[in-house]
Structures are given as C-alpha cells and as structure tokens.
Amino acid sequence: MRDLTKYEGVIPAFYACFDENGEISPEAVQDLTRYFIKKGVKGVYVNGSSGECIYLTPEQRKTVLENVMAANDGSLTVIAHVACNSTKESQELARHAESLGVDAIASIPPIYFKLPEHAIAKYWNDISAAAPNTDFVIYNIPQLAGVALTPALYAEMRKNPNVIGVKNSSMPVQDIQMFVADGGDDYIVFNGPDEQFISGRLMGAKGGIGGTYGVMPDLFLKMNEALENKEWELAKAMQYDINNIIYKMCSAHGNMYAVIKAILKENEGLELGSVAAPLAPLATEDEAIVKEAAKMIRDARAKYL
Numbered sequence: 001m002r003d004l005t006k007y008e009g010v011i012p013a014f015y016a017c018f019d020e021n022g023e024i025s026p027e028a029v030q031d032l033t034r035y036f037i038k039k040g041v042k043g044v045y046v047n048g049s050s051g052e053c054i055y056l057t058p059e060q061r062k063t064v065l066e067n068v069m070a071a072n073d074g075s076l077t078v079i080a081h082v083a084c085n086s087t088k089e090s091q092e093l094a095r096h097a098e099s100l101g102v103d104a105i106a107s108i109p110p111i112y113f114k115l116p117e118h119a120i121a122k123y124w125n126d127i128s129a130a131a132p133n134t135d136f137v138i139y140n141i142p143q144l145a146g147v148a149l150t151p152a153l154y155a156e157m158r159k160n161p162n163v164i165g166v167k168n169s170s171m172p173v174q175d176i177q178m179f180v181a182d183g184g185d186d187y188i189v190f191n192g193p194d195e196q197f198i199s200g201r202l203m204g205a206k207g208g209i210g211g212t213y214g215v216m217p218d219l220f221l222k223m224n225e226a227l228e229n230k231e232w233e234l235a236k237a238m239q240y241d242i243n244n245i246i247y248k249m250c251s252a253h254g255n256m257y258a259v260i261k262a263i264l265k266e267n268e269g270l271e272l273g274s275v276a277a278p279l280a281p282l283a284t285e286d287e288a289i290v291k292e293a294a295k296m297i298r299d300a301r302a303k304y305l
Contacts, residue, residue, distance in 0.1 A: 004164060004188045006077045006103060008206045009042035010220045011190070012213035013050035014068065015257060018273030024060045026067045028272050032214075033071035035270060039217040042207065043077030044068065045167075047093075048106070049141070050211035050257060053081055055276035058089050062096050069100045079137060079209070083107035087123055091130035104135035106167060109147045117153045128162045136162040140179075141169040141192065151182055158183065167209050168192050173199045180204035194220075195243050198235045201227050212246050215260045215267075216297050222304050234304075241300050248293045254282035259290055266294040 014036075017028035036044055046068050047053045047061045056064075065080050072078060080102045082093035090107065097105050107127050109120045128136045138157060142148035149166065157163050166179045169192025179189045180203070191200025194210040197220065201208065213220045219242055226235040249259045258281050261272040274281045282290070 001186050002164070004206070007043070007079075007164070007188050007190070009208075010213060010217065010224050011043045011045050011077065011079065011207055011209045012036060012041055012217055012220075013048050013209055013211045014044045014046040014064070015050055015214060015261060015272055016052040016056060016064065016276060018276070020273070022273070022276070024056075024063045025273065026063060028270070029064055029067035030071035031270055032272060033068050033076070035268060036214070036217065037071075037073060037075055040221060041076070041213070041217050043079065043103070045079045045081065045106070045209045046102075048081040048139070048209075048211075049144070049169075050214070051081070052257065052276045052279065053083070055279065058084065058093055061093060065097060065100060065102070069102070077104075078102045079104045079106050081106045081108075081139065082127060082131075083110075083139070085110055085112065087126050090123075090127045094127050094130040094134075098131035098134045102134065104137050104164065105131050106137035106139050108139045108141060108145045109149075111145050111147075114146060117150065117156070120147065121153060121156045124157060125160055128160055132162070134162065135164045136160065137165060137167055137190075138163065139167045139169070140175075143169075143171065149179075151178065154179065154182055158187070163187075165189055168200075168205070171196075173203050176200050176203040176205050195239075195246060197223060197242075198227055198239045211257070212242075212249070212260065215249075215263050216242065216245065216300070218305055219297070219300055238300075238304055241296075241303070245293055245296045245300065248289060248296060252282065252286040252289045253280065254286050255279040258282045259286065259293065262286075262290040263294045263297065266290060267297060
C-alpha cells in the first residue's frame, strides 16, 4: 500500500495571477504561494479550472508553475493540472511539471468532441507516460468537460501504476462513495464541489481541492479539523456559512474568480489582477458584492477562529 498522506486535507486550487497588462505576474504568483504556506494548507492545485487554464497558453501555464515551485519551501504538496485539448501540448506540460519536481500531475478528459472511453484512456495514459516518475490524478468534472468518469474507465486507468486517484467534481456526492469503493485504500479521492466539502469527506474523500478555498483557507482548515474531531454540528454550521459566502461571490456580474481576487486584495493585500478573457471582469456594480463577501469572510473568522 502506497503512502498518500501528503495529499490528504485542504488543497486550494491556485489562481491565475496577472499584472496590469494582463500577463502572468511571476511576483504575484510567488506572493500567492507564500500566502498559502503561511495559512498552513496541505498543498496547491495549479493550473486547473480556478487557474483559468483553458484560457492560458502553455507558456503562461509554465510560468505559473515555475514560480509556484520557486516560492515553495517544501511545505506544500503541488499538483499540476496539465491537460490541454491536444495530447502533444498536454505531454509538453507534463514533462515540464515533472522536470520541476511536482508531486503529481492531473488531467481532465479532452473536451469538445465526445471521445469513446478507450480514446480518453489513451489520452490520459499518453500524458502520464510523458511524466513517468510522477503521480497522476484523474480530474472528473462532467458538467464542464462533457464526459463523466465511469467505473469501467476508472478500472482501466488503475492499470496505470502512476494513477493514484480522482479529483471528483461531479455534483452527486455518492460518486465519491463509488470511487472510494472501487479504488480501495491504495487510491485517494478528493472532494471537488466546495459547497459539499463535509459531505464529500464523510463519504470517504481523504482531501479536498477547491476553487474557493484560497479566499478563506483558514475556514476550510477549521471545518476539516471539526470533521476530524467529530464535531458534526460545528462542521455543519461552518459549511452553511461558507456556502452563503460562495453564493454571494457567485452573484456578481463578473466571473467568480475576479470577485475572489478582489476580496484577496481587500482582506489580504494581495494584488492578483483580473481574469483572462473571455471570462468577465468585475463590473462597477460588483464592488458592493466584493465588499459584502469580504466582510462575510471576516465575520466568519471572528465567529469560528
């Protein structure tokens, strides 16, 4: 049985960090990395959905990962999402990630064309083969990718010794039960939907990877601690309050990650820029939502921490 403990716990999805010209800011990437180290999270998930990966070039994604690794003092587990829509570019990012010494790479299935499962398995295995000494995480997010990870496809992928489990972002929480049962103790399942963190953990997820963790990592760490201590009512109360914060952030005209970056500037002094086009930047009318959500986070910290 392999030791997967370095992947357990709270792993925020890393945000794309831009300068005033809309280019990746190495300084901001390193600042955000140090922020996560200071907050005490288990690791970071780089260049995934929250990192706006679909709208970044491979070179931009390399710059992000290089600066995460440069600022990491060894305390963060680093999972690099490397999927592009072409196998060739995905392999390029996989090789690059392995050369930097990441702990794992991850990949969604190819999007747009609905490929048969044998083609998806070949895509994933070809990516893994480009980083033969690195763990591989399957990223299941059918509502965006258009393809769901089935038990049969997961069984096929477990023939690859580099596969260590699934980041499950499908909405039915019982999918976590299925992947936990199929993989057993030698594989890990990460809860994806932030709004069901405690549900996913109770169903067997050993860790969580989420896009809103980064704006309030201390709250997710406290909620995870409450679960481990079997303080069920506290965990539930925290999940309710966190969900209300998430709903508020999603109510803006601009993209949620634009809201999150503005909140991080408000609450933490981090300058991370806006979002990559075609994602919608903040509108003037969103400023009140940013202020309100930022205060909700501060109030939750005063209540629970």
